[in-house]
Amino acid sequence: MNKSEFKTFLSAVPKAELHLHLEAVITISGIKKLYKNKFGKEMTKEEQKELFSYNDLNGFIQSFLKIQGMYSSVNDFKIVFDELEKYLVKNGITYTEVFFAPTAFLKMGFKYEDMVKIFHEKISKIKEKRGITVKLLMDVSRTFGCENAMKNYNLLKEFPCEDIIGIGLGGAxxxxxxxxxxxxxxxxxxxxxxxxxxxxxxxxxxxxWDSINFLHAQRIGHGITAIQDEKLMEEIKKTKLPIEICITSNTFTKKIVQKAKDHPVRAFYDKGLPVNINTDDPVFFKTTLLDEFWICHKDLNFTMDEIKDLVKNSFRQSFMSEADKKKAVKSVDDAWQI
Ligand SMILES: [Zn+2]
Structure with a gap:
C-alpha cells in the first residue's frame, strides 16, 4: 500500500485520539480570523512565518501562548471547535479526549463558566451532526505553579460539565x-x-516515576524517556499504564528523538507496553493522525495487523465505559476490510 492508499483505507476505519491539544487544532485560516477579530487588520506574512518558526519545546510553547493571546472573547472558541470538527472528520476519528488549557484565558479575563458553556454547545452539536464523541481534559498547567493549577481545578469542580472528565499536566x-x-x-x-x-x-x-508515584497518573503523555530505564519499562508493562505516543511532535522538538525511525514506540510495543498513537499538536507539527499511523507503518515497520492493534489500543486505553470500548473495538474489526 502506498501512502495515499494507506490513508484512504485508514480514514474509513473508526479511530480514537487521546493526546490532542484543542488550541493546536486551529489552522492558519482560523488563526488569521482570531487575529483580525483582535487587531482589526490582516496578519502579515512575516507574522505568520514568525509564529511557526521554533525548533524546541520552549519555542513551541511560546507560539502556543501567542496564539492564545489572539483570542478576543469566549466566542472565538467557536472557531476552534469548528476546526476541531473538520480535523476529526478528515481523520475518521469517532472518539477523542482533548486537552484545553484555561490559564491564559482566565488571565485575559475570560470567565470559566462562559467558556464551558460554549464548549458544551459545540461538543453537543458535533455529536448530533457527526456522531463523534468529544471529551475534554483540563490541562491545569505546570507552567504557572501549583497554586494556579489548584485554582483551575477548583473551577472544574465548581462548574461541573459532563464533557470535562479529568485533568492533565502540560507545559514546560x-x-x-x-x-x-x-x-x-x-x-x-x-x-x-x-x-x-x-x-x-x-x-x-x-x-x-514521579508522575506514577506522586500523581498516580492513569496515562502518561509521551513517556519516551522510559526507554532509558529498564525497571520503569517493566513497571509500565506490569501496571498496564498506557503511554500516549506522539512521534512527529517528539522529532520536532528533537530533545530525545531525532528521527521517526529511532522512536522508542517500536521497542515499547515489542516489549508489550500499552501504547496509543496521537498527534499532540497537529497544526504546529504539520501532521495528522493518519500521517502518524503511516509513519508507524513506513518508518517503524508496524505491519497492518499491528496497525490494527494500535488503532484498537486507543479505544481500549481511553476513558470510555467498558461496554463502549467493546463496541468501538468491534467497529474497527468490522471496518477493517483489506
Ligand atoms: Zn501534549
Missing part, C-alpha cells in the same frame, strides 16, 4: 516537576476525575 516539564502538583491530583482523583500527565517528553525517566 523541566520547570514544573510533577511532584509539586501532587495536591491537585490527589484531590481530583478523590473527587472521581480522571488524571493523566505529560512526562518523560524532555526530562528523564525520573519525571515518569
Amino acid at each position: 516539564e523541566a520547570k514544573g516537576p510533577a511532584k509539586e502538583y501532587a495536591p491537585v491530583y490527589e484531590q481530583a482523583l478523590k473527587d472521581g476525575f480522571k488524571a493523566v500527565a505529560h512526562a518523560g517528553e524532555d526530562v528523564g525517566p525520573e519525571s515518569i
Whole structure:
C-alpha cells in the first residue's frame, strides 16, 4: 500500500485520539480570523512565518501562548471547535479526549463558566451532526505553579460539565516537576476525575516515576524517556499504564528523538507496553493522525495487523465505559476490510 492508499483505507476505519491539544487544532485560516477579530487588520506574512518558526519545546510553547493571546472573547472558541470538527472528520476519528488549557484565558479575563458553556454547545452539536464523541481534559498547567493549577481545578469542580472528565499536566516539564502538583491530583482523583500527565517528553525517566508515584497518573503523555530505564519499562508493562505516543511532535522538538525511525514506540510495543498513537499538536507539527499511523507503518515497520492493534489500543486505553470500548473495538474489526 502506498501512502495515499494507506490513508484512504485508514480514514474509513473508526479511530480514537487521546493526546490532542484543542488550541493546536486551529489552522492558519482560523488563526488569521482570531487575529483580525483582535487587531482589526490582516496578519502579515512575516507574522505568520514568525509564529511557526521554533525548533524546541520552549519555542513551541511560546507560539502556543501567542496564539492564545489572539483570542478576543469566549466566542472565538467557536472557531476552534469548528476546526476541531473538520480535523476529526478528515481523520475518521469517532472518539477523542482533548486537552484545553484555561490559564491564559482566565488571565485575559475570560470567565470559566462562559467558556464551558460554549464548549458544551459545540461538543453537543458535533455529536448530533457527526456522531463523534468529544471529551475534554483540563490541562491545569505546570507552567504557572501549583497554586494556579489548584485554582483551575477548583473551577472544574465548581462548574461541573459532563464533557470535562479529568485533568492533565502540560507545559514546560523541566520547570514544573510533577511532584509539586501532587495536591491537585490527589484531590481530583478523590473527587472521581480522571488524571493523566505529560512526562518523560524532555526530562528523564525520573519525571515518569514521579508522575506514577506522586500523581498516580492513569496515562502518561509521551513517556519516551522510559526507554532509558529498564525497571520503569517493566513497571509500565506490569501496571498496564498506557503511554500516549506522539512521534512527529517528539522529532520536532528533537530533545530525545531525532528521527521517526529511532522512536522508542517500536521497542515499547515489542516489549508489550500499552501504547496509543496521537498527534499532540497537529497544526504546529504539520501532521495528522493518519500521517502518524503511516509513519508507524513506513518508518517503524508496524505491519497492518499491528496497525490494527494500535488503532484498537486507543479505544481500549481511553476513558470510555467498558461496554463502549467493546463496541468501538468491534467497529474497527468490522471496518477493517483489506
Ligand atoms: Zn501534549
